[in-house]
Amino acid sequence: MLHIVDGEVVVTEKRRALTRLLRWFGEPMRSAWHHRDLIMAILRRELNERFKGSMAGWVWAIVAPFLALATYTIAFSGVVKLPNQVEATSQFDYALFIFGGLIAYSFFSEMAFRGPSLLHEYAHFIKQTMFPAEMLPIISTLRATVYVLIGLVVMLAAQIALTGTIHWTLILLPLWLVPFLAFLIGMTWFLSALGAFTRDAAYLMMTLAPILMFATPVFWSIDGFSPTVRLLMYLNPLTGFIEIIRHLTVLGTLPRLPVVAWTLMLSLVSFYFGFWFFRRQRDRIADVI
Amino acid sequence: MSSSDTVIRARNLGKAYQLYANRSEWSKQVLFGAFHTYYRSFWALKDVTFEVKRGESVALIGRNGCGKSTLLQVICGILRPTRGELWVRGRIAPVLALGSTFDLESTGRENVMIGGAVLGMRRPEVLAKFDSIVDFAGVGEFIDQPIKHYSTGMRARLAFALCAHLEADILIVDEALAVGDAAFQRKCMDWIEGFREHGTLLFVSHAKADVMRLCRRAIWIDDGRIREDGKPVEVVRSYARAMETEPDDMKRFTAV
Numbered sequence A: 001m002l003h004i005v006d007g008e009v010v011v012t013e014k015r016r017a018l019t020r021l022l023r024w025f026g027e028p029m030r031s032a033w034h035h036r037d038l039i040m041a042i043l044r045r046e047l048n049e050r051f052k053g054s055m056a057g058w059v060w061a062i063v064a065p066f067l068a069l070a071t072y073t074i075a076f077s078g079v080v081k082l083p084n085q086v087e088a089t090s091q092f093d094y095a096l097f098i099f100g101g102l103i104a105y106s107f108f109s110e111m112a113f114r115g116p117s118l119l120h121e122y123a124h125f126i127k128q129t130m131f132p133a134e135m136l137p138i139i140s141t142l143r144a145t146v147y148v149l150i151g152l153v154v155m156l157a158a159q160i161a162l163t164g165t166i167h168w169t170l171i172l173l174p175l176w177l178v179p180f181l182a183f184l185i186g187m188t189w190f191l192s193a194l195g196a197f198t199r200d201a202a203y204l205m206m207t208l209a210p211i212l213m214f215a216t217p218v219f220w221s222i223d224g225f226s227p228t229v230r231l232l233m234y235l236n237p238l239t240g241f242i243e244i245i246r247h248l249t250v251l252g253t254l255p256r257l258p259v260v261a262w263t264l265m266l267s268l269v270s271f272y273f274g275f276w277f278f279r280r281q282r283d284r285i286a287d288v289i
Numbered sequence B: 001m002s003s004s005d006t007v008i009r010a011r012n013l014g015k016a017y018q019l020y021a022n023r024s025e026w027s028k029q030v031l032f033g034a035f036h037t038y039y040r041s042f043w044a045l046k047d048v049t050f051e052v053k054r055g056e057s058v059a060l061i062g063r064n065g066c067g068k069s070t071l072l073q074v075i076c077g078i079l080r081p082t083r084g085e086l087w088v089r090g091r092i093a094p095v096l097a098l099g100s101t102f103d104l105e106s107t108g109r110e111n112v113m114i115g116g117a118v119l120g121m122r123r124p125e126v127l128a129k130f131d132s133i134v135d136f137a138g139v140g141e142f143i144d145q146p147i148k149h150y151s152t153g154m155r156a157r158l159a160f161a162l163c164a165h166l167e168a169d170i171l172i173v174d175e176a177l178a179v180g181d182a183a184f185q186r187k188c189m190d191w192i193e194g195f196r197e198h199g200t201l202l203f204v205s206h207a208k209a210d211v212m213r214l215c216r217r218a219i220w221i222d223d224g225r226i227r228e229d230g231k232p233v234e235v236v237r238s239y240a241r242a243m244e245t246e247p248d249d250m251k252r253f254t255a256v
Helices: A017-034 A036-052 A057-075 A093-121 A123-128 A135-163 A168-197 A200-215 A227-233 A237-251 A257-288 B023-032 B068-076 B108-118 B123-137 B140-144 B152-164 B175-179 B182-195 B208-214 B232-245
Strands: A002-005 B006-019 B040-053 B057-061 B083-088 B092-095 B170-173 B200-204 B217-222 B225-230
Touching (some): A017 A036, A057 A093, A057 A135, A093 A237, A123 A257, A135 A237, A168 A257, A168 B023, A237 A257, B040 B068, B040 B200, B057 B068, B068 B092, B068 B200, B108 B123, B123 B152, B152 B182, B170 B182, B182 B200, B182 B208, B200 B208, B208 B232, B217 B232
Parallel strands (some): B057 B200, B092 B170
Antiparallel strands (some): B217 B225
């Protein structure tokens, strides 16, 4: 049932402020669950296209991270001290250290590049049908997750093969992935809504992403800096995510609690801000795309 | 709330499109919209009030750009009305611009799965009806070909077949049926006639014969308002007369 008065959807039942607030926070999840079949249908199609079109589709997805890892291993095999001043326990630790950060960073940059043009890609859906456009950023983030998981598996396999050890902290990885997904989905909501109106959003991200890579501890660690600089570094939301995945995979230690709390908060802010922004622009998007 | 057999009720419905001088005005509106207005409004729908009861079949007629399509899109929930009240009850099957919603690179099968999900069908439901949909569309083995290899008519067939299996309460048929060949049009018309026995039909067409055949009521929309609402014979007649006597107003696509 649809009931709209003066551009606002009417909710017939009366609710108290707190209930309304809770409902609003639950809205993205409820909406995604409601559209789960649609999300799966499009995701299945996208992955099919990616892996069916080429004969060795899955092989490419595995070879790329494997080659990267091999390159770092050769390049950094002699280094004995990790960037965070910890003694390397084996000659492969440095490569794994970088690779962990790179997985997180490339997940981010994939979404940052694709986000602004996302709604243009699916313009035909948004224009004509009752398509829930807010599902698109979720779908494309999930699609990228598949590649990230492949990268992670390659990395862990390499870790077992090269160093012969694997850390128990790995079981905490979902606790890293879920907030990261929330952060990226929120970011993509924001970028895609913005990108629907102006191409500048795409150019801006193309300019920013490479710069951000050097402001992000992918090839280095923030432990070498003074405490003030370190605090500034955490303003970059990726810093926390990269640090946590390194702790969990390569170092096998628990991440610092303030870092986890801060990162979690950034994810929530990004998720709900993105959702709010996208919803606000939703109707205008249908008009302009 | 109105009586129980009302399925669509529109009261003083208006829809304004925002017109921008250029794209940068657009982004300014998105970023600073709270402080300043960067667009001019074009009212595609000005003031539309009507009610449709369950089981009615209503034709919408009018010139190009009179607001018919906007009205249909508003009723479907694709566009949100700027002002006025809209109340719609039941599942809607929008056969709007048949086939243009399909993703060209995807196969017919994938498009049916995606389209079915968009229209609110659950996956098992689509899978159960899949063979019947392909059958109705008559696209045969092409179902596993990308849509870009389909002819316009085949796309329309598939889209209509999908909508026909939705078990909707309200069927909204746009002018798009015109792209099908005579045999398929007849098939659709027969199906629509069967549908009318339990469902509500909104029909947009410039073909007078179809309007007379399918509808018991016609609404003539002119310049974003309802100009006449009544029996199809009478409304179509006055519409035809107006088309002859009133010149094509070139200024009607101007914003205020």
